[in-house]
Amino acid sequence: MKAKEKKKSGAILAVSAGIFVIALSISSFFLLQIIGRMNQSANQNLLTSSRVISEGLNNKITLDRELLSALTELLALEENGVIEETLREYADSTDFFRFAYIDMEGEGVDSEGNAVYASDLPFDEIALSKGTDGMSAPYHGASGRIHITYQSPVFREGKQIGAVYADRIIDDYNLPTLFTFHNGAGSAYVVDGNGDFIIKSRGTASETDVYSYLAKQKNGAAIQDTLRRVIQEGKSGTLVVTNEAQPSLLGFLPVESPQGCYLITVVPRAVLQQEAKPIIIMLCTMFALLLLGGLSVATLFAGRQSMKADVRQKEYREKLFGNLSANIDFAFLLYTPAGHKVELVSDNLSGLLGITPEQAQEKPERIFDASGLPQGDADRSSFFNGTLKEQTTRESMVGVGPNEVKRWIAVHLIPADYGQYLAVFHETTEEHNMREQLADALTQAQNSNRARSAFFSSMSHDIRTPMNGIVGMTNIALNNLDDREKVESCLNKITGASGHLLELINEVLDMSRIESGRISLKEETVHLPSLIANLLSFLKPDMDKKNQSLLMKSQILEHDTVISDGLHLQKILLNLLSNAAKYTQAGGDISLQITETPVDAETIRMSFVVEDNGIGMSPAFLKRIFKPFERAEDSRMSQITGTGLGLAITKSIVDMMGGDIRVQSREYEGSCFTVDIPLKLPAQQAREYPDLAGYTALIVDDDQDACESISLILQETGIRANWVTNGPEAVEQLWNAHVRKDDYYVVILDWKMPEMDGLETARQIRKRLGSEVPILLLSAYDWESVKDEAVRAGINGFLTKPIFKSGLLEKLRYYIRGEKSKTEALGTEQSLSLEGVRILAAEDNELNREIIIELLESSGALVDSARNGQQALDRYLNSSPGHYQLILMDVHMPEMDGLEATRAIRGSGRPDAATIPVIAMTADVFKEDIRKCKDAGMNAHIGKPLEIDKLYATLRRFLNNDQEKAGM
Numbered sequence: 001m002k003a004k005e006k007k008k009s010g011a012i013l014a015v016s017a018g019i020f021v022i023a024l025s026i027s028s029f030f031l032l033q034i035i036g037r038m039n040q041s042a043n044q045n046l047l048t049s050s051r052v053i054s055e056g057l058n059n060k061i062t063l064d065r066e067l068l069s070a071l072t073e074l075l076a077l078e079e080n081g082v083i084e085e086t087l088r089e090y091a092d093s094t095d096f097f098r099f100a101y102i103d104m105e106g107e108g109v110d111s112e113g114n115a116v117y118a119s120d121l122p123f124d125e126i127a128l129s130k131g132t133d134g135m136s137a138p139y140h141g142a143s144g145r146i147h148i149t150y151q152s153p154v155f156r157e158g159k160q161i162g163a164v165y166a167d168r169i170i171d172d173y174n175l176p177t178l179f180t181f182h183n184g185a186g187s188a189y190v191v192d193g194n195g196d197f198i199i200k201s202r203g204t205a206s207e208t209d210v211y212s213y214l215a216k217q218k219n220g221a222a223i224q225d226t227l228r229r230v231i232q233e234g235k236s237g238t239l240v241v242t243n244e245a246q247p248s249l250l251g252f253l254p255v256e257s258p259q260g261c262y263l264i265t266v267v268p269r270a271v272l273q274q275e276a277k278p279i280i281i282m283l284c285t286m287f288a289l290l291l292l293g294g295l296s297v298a299t300l301f302a303g304r305q306s307m308k309a310d311v312r313q314k315e316y317r318e319k320l321f322g323n324l325s326a327n328i329d330f331a332f333l334l335y336t337p338a339g340h341k342v343e344l345v346s347d348n349l350s351g352l353l354g355i356t357p358e359q360a361q362e363k364p365e366r367i368f369d370a371s372g373l374p375q376g377d378a379d380r381s382s383f384f385n386g387t388l389k390e391q392t393t394r395e396s397m398v399g400v401g402p403n404e405v406k407r408w409i410a411v412h413l414i415p416a417d418y419g420q421y422l423a424v425f426h427e428t429t430e431e432h433n434m435r436e437q438l439a440d441a442l443t444q445a446q447n448s449n450r451a452r453s454a455f456f457s458s459m460s461h462d463i464r465t466p467m468n469g470i471v472g473m474t475n476i477a478l479n480n481l482d483d484r485e486k487v488e489s490c491l492n493k494i495t496g497a498s499g500h501l502l503e504l505i506n507e508v509l510d511m512s513r514i515e516s517g518r519i520s521l522k523e524e525t526v527h528l529p530s531l532i533a534n535l536l537s538f539l540k541p542d543m544d545k546k547n548q549s550l551l552m553k554s555q556i557l558e559h560d561t562v563i564s565d566g567l568h569l570q571k572i573l574l575n576l577l578s579n580a581a582k583y584t585q586a587g588g589d590i591s592l593q594i595t596e597t598p599v600d601a602e603t604i605r606m607s608f609v610v611e612d613n614g615i616g617m618s619p620a621f622l623k624r625i626f627k628p629f630e631r632a633e634d635s636r637m638s639q640i641t642g643t644g645l646g647l648a649i650t651k652s653i654v655d656m657m658g659g660d661i662r663v664q665s666r667e668y669e670g671s672c673f674t675v676d677i678p679l680k681l682p683a684q685q686a687r688e689y690p691d692l693a694g695y696t697a698l699i700v701d702d703d704q705d706a707c708e709s710i711s712l713i714l715q716e717t718g719i720r721a722n723w724v725t726n727g728p729e730a731v732e733q734l735w736n737a738h739v740r741k742d743d744y745y746v747v748i749l750d751w752k753m754p755e756m757d758g759l760e761t762a763r764q765i766r767k768r769l770g771s772e773v774p775i776l777l778l779s780a781y782d783w784e785s786v787k788d789e790a791v792r793a794g795i796n797g798f799l800t801k802p803i804f805k806s807g808l809l810e811k812l813r814y815y816i817r818g819e820k821s822k823t824e825a826l827g828t829e830q831s832l833s834l835e836g837v838r839i840l841a842a843e844d845n846e847l848n849r850e851i852i853i854e855l856l857e858s859s860g861a862l863v864d865s866a867r868n869g870q871q872a873l874d875r876y877l878n879s880s881p882g883h884y885q886l887i888l889m890d891v892h893m894p895e896m897d898g899l900e901a902t903r904a905i906r907g908s909g910r911p912d913a914a915t916i917p918v919i920a921m922t923a924d925v926f927k928e929d930i931r932k933c934k935d936a937g938m939n940a941h942i943g944k945p946l947e948i949d950k951l952y953a954t955l956r957r958f959l960n961n962d963q964e965k966a967g968m
């Protein structure tokens with residue numbers, strides 16, 4: 001762009017220069033012509049002046065001639081005696097200094113009275129001898145000066161009587177009026193054919209001839225020769241000479257008389273060109289001005305072109321930069337180190353680095369400061385002092401402060417043309433992070449691979465160990481069939497080993513499902529109190545074995561029913577709590593705290609905190625705790641079986657639920673896992689709570705927070721609630737109320753309290769106040785173990801921690817007002833009895849069929865079995881409606897599978913076809929399999945191999961309340 005414009009302005013300059021050279025030549029030509037004409041006119045001028053002088057001289061000579069002629073006529077008339085007198089008179093009254101008369105004899109007299117003889121005359125005599133008049137050639141007279149003599153014959157009556165002569169000093173003709181011209185600047189001389197001066201002029205006094213005069217005036221021989229030649233040739237004209245040290249013009253003109261003489265005129269050229277000079281100067285000045293003007297215009301025009309080009313280029317560049325910066329994330333700085341000048345700054349700089357273009361213009365170093373490139377950096381310095389030789393790229397981090405966002409900025413420093421430097425800035429945080437992530441991913445992949453190999457090697461060990469146990473114990477049992485105790489011990493060990501094996505397999509399967517993305521979450525109604533009770537029923541035995549205490553720290557929870565995936569939610573808590581139990585020494589403390597925070601009208605956030613004072617973990621291990629197959633490498637771990645998958649599974653489930661899991665731990669001190677999960681609330685949340693306004697309640701708990709939260713809930717429903725934090729105070733408070741005849745309607749009493757526990761307090765209360773006031777015992781979970789003792793101490797009912805608002809109020813309604821709710825009627829106090837329950841069990845595997853029959857019948861159930869789906873269907877159809885209370889159905893069976901059989905049962909049209917619970921028993925534990933079961937009309941699903949606890953829990957759900965349809 002720039003080169004093109006430069007070319008254009010260069011071309012303009014060249015064309016302009018061409019035009020002006022032509023104009024100059026033409027003007028010079030005309031100028032020379034003018035000067036030539038002027039010179040010519042000067043020559044003419046000089047010649048004209050010369051002619052005037054010559055004419056003047058001629059006139060003088062003519063006048064003198066006429067004077068002589070008049071004298072001759074006078075002398076012709078006069079007598080001889082008076083001639084002398086007449087001559088004298090004439091000499092006195094004219095410019096002639098002497099007159100003479102000579103008669104025909106050659107003798108005469110002059111005006112001074114001297115005798116004159118024709119033979120003595122110093123010039124060529126013609127008047128006497130030839131009878132003609134004329135003028136002599138100049139000659140050196142007796143006065144030492146040059147004379148001329150006019151001569152004329154004297155005729156009397158037609159006959160010559162003599163001749164008269166008039167002598168004159170020729171130089172007398174040198175009259176200033178005649179021989180000077182141009183206001184005295186020009187001089188005139190008369191020279192003879194040899195160049196000798198006849199009539200002199202100024203400055204010629206010492207020179208006798210014109211040539212030596214010219215030589216003296218420093219004119220070369222060439223000029224003298226030229227003059228000599230032209231005089232000889234009788235020409236007239238002008239010559240350029242030097243006179244009185246100035247260039248002059250010399251005119252030469254032959255005069256009429258004296259014959260053969262030349263009139264020489266000299267005048268300085270300056271004088272001649274006096275009028276022409278201002279014209280020439282004017283012309284030259286005009287021409288010079290014209291030239292100057294033209295050149296200026298051309299330069300201006302070319303400059304304008306180049307300026308226009310520069311402006312256009314700058315505009316183009318700015319536009320280009322503007323467009324570029326608007327469309328890309330790169331910011332630019334164009335800088336000229338030579339002038340410390342910022343040429344261009346892109347507008348997006350402020351967005352990228354927070355430096356406005358004005359700030360950048362003022363101090364470009366700021367941009368580099370903001371980009372994180374430090375002041376001492378060599379490349380930065382060479383950018384600013386113009387020594388950067390080649391392109392270079394630097395990347396720096398900005399935002400190092402504690403509250404600042406860390407960002408990476410790359411700057412490319414590029415030496416550009418015209419001594420300018422370009423700096424291009426852009427953010428590379430994403431690339432940088434990606435690079436780091438890739439590196440991390442690589443390390444992770446390597447670690448994961450390592451962990452996987454370690455896992456497989458430990459898996460083979462982990463599988464072999466229980467298998468060995470099972471095989472070994474089976475052999476021992478077989479060999480000791482008669483020893484009942486030994487067999488029982490062997491069977492117990494086999495149960496333990498197979499339980500572990502099952503857990504291992506389940507977790508590997510879970511993990512593989514999660515890793516392959518085949519797991520998806522259900523949205524079902526989850527009853528949290530049941531979930532927690534279920535959970536604790538699994539965990540309690542292990543904790544009891546290790547004599548660990550489980551503390552429920554939760555305050556009252558508002559919502560007891562949420563929408564979630566119950567099984568997976570349970571799995572999360574189960575993993576955390578079972579780990580807490582596993583990795584905490586015997587006698588250790590474990591706590592579970594549940595808190596609920598509202599998110600919006602439909603959602604709450606539940607936080608589950610599982611804390612223990614067990615072996616804890618190292619900070620290094622904490623970093624990889626949620627990775628699959630990772631287990632702490634700790635000598636204390638060698639005794640604890642595990643897969644290293646539980647927490648990876650837990651984290652995956654939490655993530656899928658949109659929650660968050662965190663862990664804090666210190667080696668030898670304990671661990672604390674926190675899980676936050678958003679949970680949806682069921683649509684019909686507006687529950688009706690009993691109206692208990694006006695009743696009073698006393699809360700007794702050493703945990704003040706618990707007291708406050710319970711009393712707050714009670715007060716919301718109108719109950720006047722007071723609280724105390726220990727047993728004696730409670731007894732006191734109750735007694736005082738009794739004395740005031742303002743007995744409390746109910747006492748909520750915590751079981752575990754220091755000094756005086758709940759049971760003891762109850763005893764004291766009963767002792768002082770009798771059995772009137774209902775006392776509810778608040779316990780963590782295992783009140784059943786103290787049920788009898790509690791009842792004996794005077795406890796009327798039990799409340800389990802964590803307390804849910806609905807459960808609490810329903811319990812109170814029952815104990816204050818005697819109204820029993822549905823929940824209360826279905827309380828957990830009820831135990832499962834299969835006594836007399838008819839169950840149809842379909843299972844093709846004989847061993848499994850035997851096990852299930854054995855398990856059910858040992859609980860009192862009446863079991864009919866079927867080998868395949870068809871047989872099961874037939875048995876169902878052949879029985880009377882209501883005969884079977886429940887069907888257990890294997891899925892994979894020959895002839896007709898469980899799904900088809902269930903569909904047939906549901907479609908049989910019998911009165912109990914829709915209601916009879918059909919429970920799947922299958923090793924297919926994947927979600928799709930469960931869904932298929934549900935789609936076929938099955939109510940629930942039990943995984944194989946059968947776990948007695950789970951089997952009973954499921955049966956309990958369906959047999960206790962046929963109407964309640966538990967979700968799958």
Ligand code: ADP
Nearest residue numbers: 579580583616631632642643644645646647671
């Ligand atoms: P595992 O089957 O080994 O228990 P997890 O994934 O559940 O697998 O746990 C991974 C590892 O994390 C455990 O092997 C153990 O080293 C450590 N860990 C988990 N929970 C605790 C805890 N409460 N206290 C100490 N260490 C724990």
